[in-house]
Amino acid sequence: MNMQEIVLNTQSERVAADFIKKFCSEKQELYDQKIANDADKNQIAKLKNMNVPEKGRPIDSVVNEMIEDIYQYGYRLNHTRFLGFIPGPASTFSWLGDIMTSSYNLHAGSFMNCPAASCIEEELINWLCVQAGYSKEAGGLFVSGGSMANMTALCAARDKMLTEDRQHLGVAYVSDQTHSSVAKGLRILGVSDSRIRKIPTDMNFRMDLNQLECAIQSDIAAGFVPFAVIASVGSTNTGSIDPLEEIALLCKQYNLWMHVDGAFGASVLLTKKYKHLLKGIELSDSISWDAHKWLFQTYGCGMVLVKNKDNLLNSFSTHPEYLKDLEMDNDSMNPWDIGMELTRPTRGLKLWLTLQVVGSDMMGEAIEHGFQLAEWAEDEIKKNSDIEIISPAQLAIINFRYAPQSLTEEQKDELNLKISKRMIEDGYAGVFTTVLNGKKVLRICAIHPEATEYDMRSTVCRLNQYYNEINQ
Ligand SMILES: Cc1ncc(COP(=O)(O)O)c(C=O)c1O
Incomplete structure (x- = not known):
């Protein structure tokens, strides 16, 4: 192969077509397979010894090696009887969307780079906000998953609720059932463990309201500044839903940001039968919602929704001189101004494709x-x-x-x-x-x-x- 073939390589197009055919035929047999295929010590040792070669190798053998020696090992989270963690039964529509996303490889950091795709992502976010009961000021962003969605929302919460000179006093409230990514995100944002209160849950694994209020009051009395409560909609352990309306009332009373971690459970908003269980979610200030969980998407697809999208702008907007040509002069926001990433793929398009084909x-x-x-x-x-x-x-x-x-x-x-x-x-x-x-x-x-x-x-x-x- 010569250097001119690195970017446009016709061999890889042929191998891609063959791979897709093979992958699709094997997918049919998935449910007859075991839910796990462990890689033994020898297999791992073999992989550890595979160095980067100085001279390239034929593409067919590399791809075959990846299929035989890498991809086949581990848990099959998309098996019908994989019932651990949050399983990953990804739709082939999402898989197709992923292939299209990486084929076109649009840079979706700014609207102008890909106006039509950005418009679709923005409209889909708006539709999801409507499902959550948010009004017109709401907005959000497709991010890599629940952990990133939680941290993005809590960054907006910190910046909105705490002035710089009081950030070191800010306290956040989670429950003993809140997902670990929330505390991880808080710590990254400068809220150390000593200012994260783990409120006990009741017999149904829902945040105990009395204990929450007592903790808020004693923190105020001790000179801390309570700034956020994180409620769970579909806790990871049990699927429990915290008392949303009551938490919203407390947040209003004590001027706290209410974040809902709905990474798993927010998808229930799309059901007719169970949507009522999430009553009160519309009172929150922000929501995390993973499409790669209960919306059957391939990995790397989560959403952060905020009641007022200006709060994302407030935390994430930057204006370097080398990006001035791509600044917006209409109502739309550049994704890089409302989230952590500059370069990002069009994560939302695969969900859009799935919803277009399947219907809500x-x-x-x-x-x-x-x-x-x-x-x-x-x-x-x-x-x-x-x-x-x-x-x-x-x-x-x-x-x-x-x-x-x-x-x-x-x-x-x-x-x-x-x-x-x-x-x-x-x-x-x-x-x-x-x-x-x-x-x-x-x-x-x-x-x-x-x-x-x-x-x-x-x-x-x-x-x-x-x-x-x-x-x-
Ligand atoms: C309730 C909840 N929140 C957040 C997360 C983290 O999401 P992700 O793994 O997409 O970062 C999970 C993951 O299982 C979860 O169940």
């Missing part, structure tokens, strides 16, 4: 299906009297544990961990553990639109089988 009604039904999946699992779980339900089915998540009376609490923890490991080794389903109320529990999070009642019931039956074998 069917998207809503697919999200509702997750509720049903967790309910089927719950129904099967209830048939076994040795199982204790720790958090019932809500927002596609259920937590439970095998708890025979003969065992101590520690033994029960070990037992449940063993059952989870056995299931993952066998590869039938991905059921992992978490800790709730100090107990190790099994957790099912089921959002795959193609998962069936049989998938859920048979998974629980397998867990029962492992329980019987291990507990003999």
Whole structure:
């Protein structure tokens, strides 16, 4: 290959076409495969020894090596019975959108670079804001995911609510169920752990309002400056939704920014049946919402929405001399002025493509299906009297544990961990553990639109089988 072929290389076009064909045919067999394929020590050692060569190699062999030696290992988060963490059942429409996004490779930092694509992203953000009940002043941005959305919103919160001389006194309130990315983002923004209050939750894993108000009052009395409460809509452990309307009232009373981490649960806004559960989200100042979770997108697609988009501008707008030619003189904002990134891909187009093809009604039904999946699992779980339900089915998540009376609490923890490991080794389903109320529990999070009642019931039956074998 000569240097002139680095950018436009016809070989890579042929290999891309072959790859897509092969990938699509193998995708059909995904559900017959195990949910995990572990890379053993030898495989990792082989990869570690693959140095960057001084002279290039034939493209076919490199691509084949990537398929055989790299991509096939790990958890298959898009399997119908992968029920751990937040699974990633990505739609092939999103996958196509990703291919198009990287094919055209538009620089979506500024409107002028790609006016039509920027317009689509902006309109889609506006539509999502309407779904959340925000009014015209609202806006937002497509970002890489929930962690970035949380940090972006909290940066706007810090800058709006705290003057520079009081930033070192700012206090933020999360619950013991808030996702770890929130505290991580706060720390990056200069709010250290000593000024992040972890408010306990009630028996339904919702932020305890009395304890929240007490904490705010005692911080004020101690000379701190409370500035933000982070409510969860669909907490990662249990799918719980914090009392949004009540938190909004407290935020109003004490002049605090209300951020909603809806990375997982905000998608429920698109359902007809369950949208009411999120009542009060419209009172928040900002929302995180991941499309690569319950909107079935490939990774790298999240949204941050703010009630007043000027607050993003306030935190992120810069005007260097070398970008003056691309400044806007209309109502639209350059994405680089409302978020962290300068260069960014058109992340929102794959979601737009998916929604155009699928339609919002069917998207809503697919999200509702997750509720049903967790309910089927719950129904099967209830048939076994040795199982204790720790958090019932809500927002596609259920937590439970095998708890025979003969065992101590520690033994029960070990037992449940063993059952989870056995299931993952066998590869039938991905059921992992978490800790709730100090107990190790099994957790099912089921959002795959193609998962069936049989998938859920048979998974629980397998867990029962492992329980019987291990507990003999
Ligand atoms: C509630 C919640 N918030 C934030 C995040 C972080 O999102 P991401 O992994 O996209 O950064 C997650 C991830 O699972 C989550 O469940």
